[in-house]
Amino acid sequence: MKKLNSIIQKLGSNRLAWSMFALAAILLFNLIVYPEFFKITILDGHLYGSLVDIFRNGAPLMVLAIGMTLVVATGGVDLSVGPVIAVTGAVATSLIGLEYGSTNTPLFLAVALALGVAALCGFWNGILVSRIGIQPIVATLILYVAGRGVAQMITNGKIMRIFYEPYFVFGSGYFLSLPVSLYIVLLVYIVAWLFTRRTSFGLYVESIGINSEASRFTGINEKNVKLLAYTLCGLCAGIAGIIISSNVKSADGNNAGLWYELDAILSVALGGTSLSGGRFSFAGSIIGALIIQSLTTTIYSTGVPPQVIMLVKALVVFLVSLLQSENFRKMIGSLLNSRKGAIQ
Amino acid sequence: MVNDRVLLQMSNISKMFPGVKALSNVDFDLRAGEIHALMGENGAGKSTLIKVITGVDKPELGEITLEGNIIHPASPRDAQKLGISTVFQEVNLCPNLSVAENISIGHETIRYGFINSSDAKAKAKQLLKQLDVDIDVTRTLADYSVSIQQMVAIARALNIDKTKVLILDEPTSSLDAYEVRKLFDVMLKLKKNGIGIIFITHFIDQVYEVADRITVLRQGKLIGTYETNTLPRLKLVYSMIGKELENLDSLSKMKGELTKRTEVEPFMQVKALGSKGSIQPFDLEINKGEVLGFGGLLGSGRSEAAHLIFGVDIPDSGTLTVNKKEYRHLSPLKSILNGIGLCPEDRKTEGIISDLTVRENIVIALQVGQGWFQYIPMKKQYEIADKFIQSLNINTPSPDQLIKNLSGGNQQKVILARWLATHVKFLILDEPTRGIDIGTKAEIQKMVISLAEEGKAIVFISSELDEVVRCSNRMMIMRDHQKVAELEGDKVNLEEVMQIIAGRSELEKA
Amino acid sequence: MRAASPLRLIRKYLSIIATILLFVLAFVAASLKYKGFGTLQVFFNMLIDNSFIIISAVGVTFVIISGNIDLSMGAMIAFTSMLAAALTENLHVNPLLTIAIVIAVGALIGTALGAIITFFKVPPFIATLAGMFMARGLCFLISIEAISINDPFFRAVSLYRIHLFGKAFISINVVIMLVVVLAAIYLAHFTRFGRTVYAIGGNEQSAMLMGLPVNRTKVLVYTLNGICSAVAGITYAFYMLSGYGLNANGFELDIISSVVIGGTPLSGGSGYLVGTVFGVLIQGIIQNVIAFNGTLNSWWTRIIVGLLTLMFIVMQRAFSAIKRKGSTSTFEMKSE
Known part of the structure; x- marks a missing residue:
């Protein structure tokens, strides 16, 4: 009993291990129930299979989770990433144009401009939070409400199809047998890691998230750190937006990136970053995103209506947030202790 | 009139907070119809004792009885139901509600299912009238000054009908002399009605004016309970501040040598620095190789002065000259770049960053000074951390331990290391020894002196006067948010300092 | 009792006056521009189309006044209307019993969320986010497809028109909405519960020290919110005569x-709850203008709502900054 108690305490404190464990459990379930889940076939020199799908379909979420991690670590949250995904896709699509096989803007420029717009969206959120002092939920709510409107305005309210092949490479291309989107995730992860762990930015972010008052006493410029965190989160949403619109070969102001903000926040929480800010782990958030994606894939393969995934996600969120709650851990602890007392 | 019937009895109360014993085996009793003053410096345990009585904190040990019955208040709501009514330190009301609502909330009369607002207004008016406050009770509380808000808080406490015990925690800190007089009239009236009043204040003359008995706490321990008329003022101040019989001979010797240095080289000049509502403009010179003590009681403006100098708070008048440059104000970053550091008073909320490691807590200010992109390589970080863990004798299993797992004294040393790592030339230490065991305390005091010997300028702030006196070459004495004296050389002694601090009442009576 | 100065009253109610003024101006402007806009029926239609939103917004107003947030309303509306549809259509439960069950379920979910937020200190935004997922998931657990409601009672309520001032009419939903708003105003301003909600929103720590039942009230606020969501869901079922898991999508943030x-x-x-009613109606005007115009596109609703939200938030920040300045200056005068 005492052991169980200490295990619960430990699970609460070492959340990264816990999320690895959760991911392993889901995969193990599949291994037992659906052995073909792990089958990987090679077709035209490309890898195919459920596992590859998880990585490929989860790529936008993983990128998004990296950006969201930074914002959550400062003690904030960004609700507007879904609409930013839609805006980015719309900008890229409208720059490329609707002609078959050609583009109005060089691909590189179109993507760069679209990402620039995404970063600008993040910057806007950052200004509202850091300079005007609006609470993060509210500040990003504004772009959440208006963002889809802007995206629809750009696409003129229609779903814009893209017919320019080279653009598809981000979402559905392959390189060395692996999906290109996977390389994008890897690149974003490495850059993000270097940028936070090889400059002092990461330390500042954590420090502000843990104790913003004490951080002020050490001279950290909280405003600029937050501004940068939101801007980078916007940029990551933009990258996710490019991958998504490239994958579905269209831009849809209404539905692109729908629910993604919630999945991204959930990934961060599952990855062990406390939602009240502080210590963060990009790797954890990526694992969190993988948990969500493999959960979805698993549910698809069980034949349960895929919409029920939301119920499962809800239970996961409750479980995770309760495990993060000190009061809950204490309560469970004292329950176990009292039972032990009764047995003795 | 004081009768001897014991109303509230607390025996053997102990309360632990992580790393600190806030109260240890404290006994306290309150008689019906008495005003009992609770005295002590910052960290003495007064507020904790109040929180125990009112159910905010639960004691680990001890027993509380009210009129002979054991009580276990679990919340202020519980305590109120038992007849314990409290005015907490600082105004704890809802600024968004009207005055009448603040006074009546939780005790409104209900008529036909509706709150009787006109009754609440009339009641509020009448209660405030007792305190001679005539204001529009329908206005939002936030519209009024802090002193009016304080009076409203008192009126609220009086509104509770079956009050047996009334606790007033620093009720007079923002009141003027006339308002204090009114409050005292009401207190004396309540006393006649048999209510027991616990009165906490740092104004010594107020205690002598109304209190029947005085209980003094120091560092969580009971020093004693005295009849007011048998306790001389100086003895009260002395028992609050205390005197430790440590082995500090070497310390005074060191200080002696320090004082002998004749040539003083200024580091910073402060001219007419002030901020409305927090501290009156003051001048100050800070010299290299010197320990400058800030003396004064709690709330006298010691920490506020430190915050203005370091630049965490922005002054609205005056200038600071440092490194031959004149500034209207500094900021923490500018201070770091100028070689200034501050170990803040409130270690937990302003000092440590709890979930970072010891290493990260040590290097963070140095890193901030170097900028975003000149990241200190990991190897260097460990070198720095190890160096200070060794030299300051920080007791931690590893530099990667989270700072929150360290004891208070070791946390304080880490904060000290944080600033030493930036090669400070001027270090402000605000209560560096609070809540720290005696051994570490002496260590830190020695460190302060040796830092000055190395040529650093030091400002040393502490509630324990004898500690300041022992370590300082020069002292600035503060009272009621202003600088009242500056002492140097032989004048820096306990007698003199206490005279000035306690002197207020003598001066005013004259 | 001294009479409150009119200027002070204006300042106190400034933001609500601004909202109502905005509504009136927009309505007048639209009436001048578009033929047939300035009729009683257009106004009534706004009430009819938005009554379920107003009911839900009433519950959320309590949550927000208490200083918390709820993100589950849209999903809760979808779930409760779905539940009502399933109970009457699939299980043939008596419609009145159905309504009672749905409200009880709403209250239960609200209480559970409130308890998790209050006692386990889970951030409200996370707990209600999970609540949103859960409610959506439950919808699909009931049925993937839409369930249309053919119950005679529901149909009768849905189609019933109450004529007022001649030809103009309102629906029963509008009556339900008005009852809910009045009840909410009573709760907010004439009961201890309401006062405590404002007190908690003003300063939770102080409210606790003042001896107010903070935890109980916080849970009850979410219970109330759950009940409002359920009533909104029922009126939504009256309005749509169907239940579907993707209904009311994204309504939370609207x-x-x-x-x-x-x-x-x-x-x-x-x-103030009256402010909330007009806040919803302003969104209603924007939608109506777009419908009347014919050339404007629907996405302008979102953009304008976003801009209005920003405007009001910045306005509120500015007010509170001025207020703070005002109160410190009185303190300074005192201390001099």
């Missing part, structure tokens, strides 16, 4: 911005 536009700051502690 409702929150209505509350903000209605003059309730998200920092809690103040706000």
Whole structure:
């Protein structure tokens, strides 16, 4: 009993291990129930299979989770990433144009401009939070409400199809047998890691998230750190937006990136970053995103209506947030202790 | 009139907070119809004792009885139901509600299912009238000054009908002399009605004016309970501040040598620095190789002065000259770049960053000074951390331990290391020894002196006067948010300092 | 009793006056521009089309005044209307019993969320986010497809028109909405519960020290919110005569911005239910203008609502900054 108690305490404190464990459990379930889940076939020199799908379909979420991690670590949250995904896709699509096989803007420029717009969206959120002092939920709510409107305005309210092949490479291309989107995730992860762990930015972010008052006493410029965190989160949403619109070969102001903000926040929480800010782990958030994606894939393969995934996600969120709650851990602890007392 | 019937009895109360014993085996009793003053410096345990009585904190040990019955208040709501009514330190009301609502909330009369607002207004008016406050009770509380808000808080406490015990925690800190007089009239009236009043204040003359008995706490321990008329003022101040019989001979010797240095080289000049509502403009010179003590009681403006100098708070008048440059104000970053550091008073909320490691807590200010992109390589970080863990004798299993797992004294040393790592030339230490065991305390005091010997300028702030006196070459004495004296050389002694601090009442009576 | 100066009253109610003024101006302007806009029926239609949103927004207003947030309303509306549809259509439960069950379920979910937030200190935004997922998931657990409601009682209520002032009419939903709003105003301003909600939003720590039942009230606020969501769900079922898991998608944030536009700051502690009603109606006007115009596109609704939300938030920040300045200056005068 005492052991169980200490295990619960430990699970609460070492959340990264816990999320690895959760991911392993889901995969193990599949291994037992659906052995073909792990089958990987090679077709035209490309890898195919459920596992590859998880990585490929989860790529936008993983990128998004990296950006969201930074914002959550400062003690904030960004609700507007879904609409930013839609805006980015719309900008890229409208720059490329609707002609078959050609583009109005060089691909590189179109993507760069679209990402620039995404970063600008993040910057806007950052200004509202850091300079005007609006609470993060509210500040990003504004772009959440208006963002889809802007995206629809750009696409003129229609779903814009893209017919320019080279653009598809981000979402559905392959390189060395692996999906290109996977390389994008890897690149974003490495850059993000270097940028936070090889400059002092990461330390500042954590420090502000843990104790913003004490951080002020050490001279950290909280405003600029937050501004940068939101801007980078916007940029990551933009990258996710490019991958998504490239994958579905269209831009849809209404539905692109729908629910993604919630999945991204959930990934961060599952990855062990406390939602009240502080210590963060990009790797954890990526694992969190993988948990969500493999959960979805698993549910698809069980034949349960895929919409029920939301119920499962809800239970996961409750479980995770309760495990993060000190009061809950204490309560469970004292329950176990009292039972032990009764047995003795 | 004081009768001897014991109303509230607390025996053997102990309360632990992580790393600190806030109260240890404290006994306290309150008689019906008495005003009992609770005295002590910052960290003495007064507020904790109040929180125990009112159910905010639960004691680990001890027993509380009210009129002979054991009580276990679990919340202020519980305590109120038992007849314990409290005015907490600082105004704890809802600024968004009207005055009448603040006074009546939780005790409104209900008529036909509706709150009787006109009754609440009339009641509020009448209660405030007792305190001679005539204001529009329908206005939002936030519209009024802090002193009016304080009076409203008192009126609220009086509104509770079956009050047996009334606790007033620093009720007079923002009141003027006339308002204090009114409050005292009401207190004396309540006393006649048999209510027991616990009165906490740092104004010594107020205690002598109304209190029947005085209980003094120091560092969580009971020093004693005295009849007011048998306790001389100086003895009260002395028992609050205390005197430790440590082995500090070497310390005074060191200080002696320090004082002998004749040539003083200024580091910073402060001219007419002030901020409305927090501290009156003051001048100050800070010299290299010197320990400058800030003396004064709690709330006298010691920490506020430190915050203005370091630049965490922005002054609205005056200038600071440092490194031959004149500034209207500094900021923490500018201070770091100028070689200034501050170990803040409130270690937990302003000092440590709890979930970072010891290493990260040590290097963070140095890193901030170097900028975003000149990241200190990991190897260097460990070198720095190890160096200070060794030299300051920080007791931690590893530099990667989270700072929150360290004891208070070791946390304080880490904060000290944080600033030493930036090669400070001027270090402000605000209560560096609070809540720290005696051994570490002496260590830190020695460190302060040796830092000055190395040529650093030091400002040393502490509630324990004898500690300041022992370590300082020069002292600035503060009272009621202003600088009242500056002492140097032989004048820096306990007698003199206490005279000035306690002197207020003598001066005013004259 | 001294009479309150009119200037002070204006300042106190400034944001709600701004909201109502905005509504009136927009309505007048639209009436002048578009033929047939300035009729009683157009106004009534706004009430009819938005009554379920107003009901839900009423519950959320309490949550926001107490300084918390709810993100589950849209999903809760979908779930409760779905539940009502399933109970009457698939299980043939008596419609009145159905309504009672749905409200009880709403209250239960609200209480559970409130308890998790209050006792386990889970951030409200996370707990209600999970609540949103859960409610959506439950919808699909009931049925993937839409369930249309053919119950005679529901149909009768849905189609019933109450004529007022001649030809103009309102629906029963509008009556339900008005009852809910009045009850909410009573709760907010004439009961201890309401006062405590404002007190908690003003300063939770102080409210606790003042001896107010903080935890109980916080849970009850979410219970109330759950009941409002369920009533909104039932009126939504009357309005749509069907239940579907993707209904009311994204309403959460639309409702929150209505509350903000209605003059309730998200920092809690103040706000009026009447403001919330007009906050919703302003969104209704925008939608109606777009419908009347014919050339404007629907996405302008979102953009304008976003801009209005921003405007009101910035306005509220500016007010509170001025207020703070005002109160410190009185303190300074005192201390001199």
